[in-house]
Amino acid sequence: MQEDLNTNAEPVAPEPACAQCGNPHYVEGHATRLCASCRQSLIKFPIPLWVKLFGAAIVVLMVVSLVLSPQNFTAAIALSRAERYEKAHLYGSEQKELKKALVIVPGSQQIQAHMAIASFYNADMVTYGDMMNKLVGKEFEDAELLRELNNLSAYAKDYYASDTLNKLDEQYKNGIPDTTYQHYIQQHPEDLFTQYAYASTVFNKENYGKSDTLLAEIIKINPHHVYALFMQSIAKRELGQLEASVACCDKLLKENPEQVMALSSKARTLLKQGRFKDGLSMAVKAKQLDSSFYYNEATLALAYHLNKQTRQRDAIMKHAQQDSALAGYMQYANEVITGKKKF
Known part of the structure; x- marks a missing residue:
């Protein structure tokens, strides 16, 4: 038997009650019907701490922006x-x-x-x-x-020349002799800048073994000497001590992961190890941090060359032709790129 549904029946209005718990005894005179208990609990509802802090931060920023100029x-x-x-x-x-x-x-x-x-x-x-x-x-x-x-x-x-060294430099127009350096260092072992200057002189003569020894003495006294560690990383690379070269760079990067000299020298050592992609990645990172460091520009040219990215390599070489300072740093890279020197 089919059920007879009366679709025209009048709907029954619900009895007014608390919107929160359904209690028929609500407090009158408010837009939202709530019983006394629910109304009291909502009034005392705690505002979360993060909301308070966020609001306070917004207020501080508004005050600061009003007090300070945009600049x-x-x-x-x-x-x-x-x-x-x-x-x-x-x-x-x-x-x-x-x-x-x-x-x-x-x-x-x-x-x-x-x-x-x-x-x-x-x-x-x-x-x-x-x-x-x-x-x-x-x-x-x-x-x-x-x-x-x-x-x-x-x-x-340790990064600035002493007055004594400046006077010696003025006295010897063609460069301070090795014997003068050695005598001065014996008399002033605390003058690390002069020791570094002597190590640089020896390094420029391509006597990397002696330069490495002199730099090691500096680092023994000041293990944080950035220039000494940087030059030692290059000397050890030239001596074929590639892992030791990386270790020098890592000492610098431990104190400053964005030390551009260390990143660039480590990039060259990675290239020397045949890790061409890693070397290029590190040289690119160094350039992003400091595009004015010419040593890294030369490193980047080498990295592009070894990774067979000739367009990027040639762009650096072209730039070097217009910048005499960069051209000096590019000499070694040019010799490798043109096949005059084996990397």
């Missing part, structure tokens, strides 16, 4: 990023951010101080010296920042 706000953001990079020891990225900030606020003591730190670890001693000169005589509220600068100063002296 100063940009400088503050750059400094904030730079400080994060510094904590991660990514000094190349830090220095890029600080350059932006210094353009806007060139007299900022805090930016100058952090720029001194970044440039030191990047072996940019010209910028380091400039920043430190600007900070002389200034008072610091940040004791930790001042302590860091003082620690760097103790190492920085």
Whole structure:
């Protein structure tokens, strides 16, 4: 038997009740029907901590943006990023951010101080010296920042020529003789810059074994000496000690993973080991960090050549013809590329 449905029946209106729990006894006079218990519990409902913090952050940003000019706000953001990079020891990225900030606020003591730190670890001693000169005589509220600068100063002296060495250099117009270097170093074993200058002289004469020995003495006294480790990595590569060459670079990269000199020298050693793709990748990374480092441009030309990417190689060689400074660094790469020298 078919059920008879009355589709025209009037719908029955539901009894008014609490929207939360269905209690028929709700508090009147409000847009939403709620019983007294539900209304009280919603009033006391706790606001999550993350919502409070997010709201507070928005308020701070609004206040800062109203107080600071757009340029100063940009400088503050750059400094904030730079400080994060510094904590991660990514000094190349830090220095890029600080350059932006210094353009806007060139007299900022805090930016100058952090720029001194970044440039030191990047072996940019010209910028380091400039920043430190600007900070002389200034008072610091940040004791930790001042302590860091003082620690760097103790190492920085090894990167600058002494007055005595400058006088010797003026005295010998055709270069300081080896015997004079040796006598001076015996009298002043603490003068690591002069020892480095002598190691460089020997290196330029392609006496890589002796240069390596001299550099090892410097590193024994100052194991953080960037230039000594960089040159030793090259000397060991020339001596065929490829793993030792990589180890020198890795010491530098441990302190600063964005140390361009170490990345470029390690790239050459990887190329020497036949790891052409790895060498090219590392040289490209170094260029992204600092496109003005000519040694890496020559490394990049070698890497492109060994990876048979002739168009990119020839672009660097063409650029070298128009830049005399780059041309000097390209001499070895040119000899390898033209087949005059075996890599």
